[in-house]
Amino acid sequence: MGGELxxxxxxxxxxxxxxxxxxxxxxxxxxxISLSLSTSSPHLTLPTTLISPPFTSNxxxxxxxxxxxxxxxxxxxxxxSEDESLAPPADQPPIPDDLHLxxxxxxxxxxxxxxxxxxxxxxxxxxxxTYLPSNPPTGSGSASGSSTNPFLPTSQAAQILxxxxxxxxxxxxxxxxxxxxxxxxLSANPQFRPAKAxxxxxxxxxxxxxxxxLADVDADEDITLSLPQLLCWQDPLNESKTAMxxxxxxxxxxxxxxxxxxxxxxxxxxxPEQVMQSCEGVGLPRRGTVPQEExxxxxxxxxxxxxxxxxxxxxxxxxSYAEMLGMI
Numbered sequence: 001m002g003g004e005l006x007x008x009x010x011x012x013x014x015x016x017x018x019x020x021x022x023x024x025x026x027x028x029x030x031x032x033i034s035l036s037l038s039t040s041s042p043h044l045t046l047p048t049t050l051i052s053p054p055f056t057s058n059x060x061x062x063x064x065x066x067x068x069x070x071x072x073x074x075x076x077x078x079x080x081s082e083d084e085s086l087a088p089p090a091d092q093p094p095i096p097d098d099l100h101l102x103x104x105x106x107x108x109x110x111x112x113x114x115x116x117x118x119x120x121x122x123x124x125x126x127x128x129x130t131y132l133p134s135n136p137p138t139g140s141g142s143a144s145g146s147s148t149n150p151f152l153p154t155s156q157a158a159q160i161l162x163x164x165x166x167x168x169x170x171x172x173x174x175x176x177x178x179x180x181x182x183x184x185x186l187s188a189n190p191q192f193r194p195a196k197a198x199x200x201x202x203x204x205x206x207x208x209x210x211x212x213x214l215a216d217v218d219a220d221e222d223i224t225l226s227l228p229q230l231l232c233w234q235d236p237l238n239e240s241k242t243a244m245x246x247x248x249x250x251x252x253x254x255x256x257x258x259x260x261x262x263x264x265x266x267x268x269x270x271x272p273e274q275v276m277q278s279c280e281g282v283g284l285p286r287r288g289t290v291p292q293e294e295x296x297x298x299x300x301x302x303x304x305x306x307x308x309x310x311x312x313x314x315x316x317x318x319x320s321y322a323e324m325l326g327m328i
Contacts, residue, residue, distance in 0.1 A: 064098070067127035068111035073098040075167075099176070100163040103130035109164070112176070116183040123158065123177075133158040133177075182237055191224045195233035202243040202259070205252035207278070214262070215282040228287070231263040232294050239302035248310040248318070256321075261286060263296045266325050297327050 066073055074094035099107045103125045112119070115126045124131050135158060160177040163170065186193050194213065201209040217227050225233070234240040247255040257275045260266050262284060268276075279285070292298055297307050308327025311318040321327070 064106040066108045066111050067105045068107055068115065071108075073106055073108060073165075095167045096165045098165040100165070101125055101130075101176075102132055102134060102161060103128050105130075109166070113180065113183045116180040117187055119160075120177070120180045120184040123160070132160045134161045135159055178237075185237055192233065194223045195225060195230050196235070198230055198233070198243050199235060199238075199241075199246055202252065202255050203246045203250050205247075205250065205255055207254045207258055210255065210258060211278060211282045211284065214284055228263060228290075228294050231259060231296060232299060234299070234301070241301045242296060242299050244296040244299070244307050245301050245305070245310065248307060248314065251314065251318075259296050260325065263287070263290060263294065264325075265290045265292075265295055266297070270324065297325065 064073060065071060072094075073096060075097045097108050099109050099112055101107070105125050105127045112126075118126050119132075123133055158177060159175045160180075161173045162176045163172055164174045164176075165171075182196070186196060194217075198210065198213060201213065214227060214230065217223050217225075217230065223230075232242060234242055241249075244256070244259050247259060254275075257272055258279070261271055261275050261279055268286070300306055306327065308322045311322035311327055
C-alpha cells in the first residue's frame with residue numbers, strides 16, 4: 001500500500017451528515033470518522049462523536065401520552081363558566097400532569113384515579129398489567145382485597161411508588177396506593193364522600209369549610225347522610241377514626257369545640273361564645289339530646305381510643321379539657 005500511495009502515512013477523512021425526521025421530532029446527528037492507516041501500524045481507529053442540537057420549539061422532544069385517554073400529559077383547561085377571566089393567559093406554558101408508574105407507563109392523575117377500582121384490587125397497571133408494588137406482599141393473595149374491605153390490599157404495607165410531575169414540581173417516590181384505595185372505596189360508596197370531606201376539613205382545621213358543608217346537609221340532595229351520621233362516621237380506610245379523632249390528632253382546637261357543640265352532651269355554658277355564634281349564624285342549632293353511642297366524646301376508633309384518651313395522650317390543656325368535659 002505504501003508503494004502505491006508513495007507515502008509512509010495515509011490519512012482518509014470522511015465526514016457525513018445524516019438527518020432523521022419524523023412527524024413529531026427532528027433530530028440532527030453529526031459525526032466525524034477518522035481513519036488512520038500506516039505501513040508500520042496497519043490499524044483502524046474509529047473515534048465517533050454524536051452531537052444532538054438542543055430542543056427548541058421547532059424541535060420538540062417526543063412526549064409520552066396518557067395510557068388511558070391517549071392525550072398529552074398536561075392539564076386541559078375546561079371552564080363551565082363563560083367568564084373568560086377564569087381562563088389561564090394565552091401565553092402561559094402548559095401545566096404538566098404526568099404520573100409515571102414503575103412499569104414506565106404514564107397517566108394523568110385523574111385518569112388513573114378513574115381506574116382506581118381495578119388497580120386497587122389487582123395492584124397491576126391497567127395498561128400493561130405489570131404488578132406494581134415495590135415491596136413484596138406479606139399476606140396471602142397479594143392481588144386481592146382484605147376480608148373486611150375489598151378495596152384494601154391484603155398486605156396494607158404494600159406501596160406503589162411513582163413519580164408525579166405537576167405545577168408544583170416533581171414528586172419522587174410518591175405512594176399512589178392510598179389515593180387509589182380511597183377513590184375506589186368512595187366510587188363504590190359515593191354516599192360517604194361528604195363524610196370523607198368532613199374528615200379532611202377537620203384535619204386541616206377549616207372550621208369555615210365545615211360549617212358550609214354541614215349547613216348544606218338538608219338542602220343538598222347529593223348528601224344522603226344525616227348530620228349525626230356525618231359527625232359520627234368512622235373511616236374504614238383510616239383505623240375507624242371520626243372527625244373528632246382527626247381534629248385531636250392535629251390539635252385543631254376550634255374544630256374540637258365545634259364538633260362538641262354539634263354532637264355531644266356537654267353543657268352549653270362551657271362553650272366559647274364564638275363557637276355558638278358561628279353555628280347559629282349558619283343555622284346549625286344543637287341537638288336537644290345526644291345518645292351516648294352518638295356522642296363524639298365516647299366513640300372508639302380502631303385502636304379502642306376515645307376522644308378523652310387522645311386528650312390525655314396530648315397532655316397540657318388538652319388533658320384539662322378531658323376532665324372538664326367529662327371525657328374520662
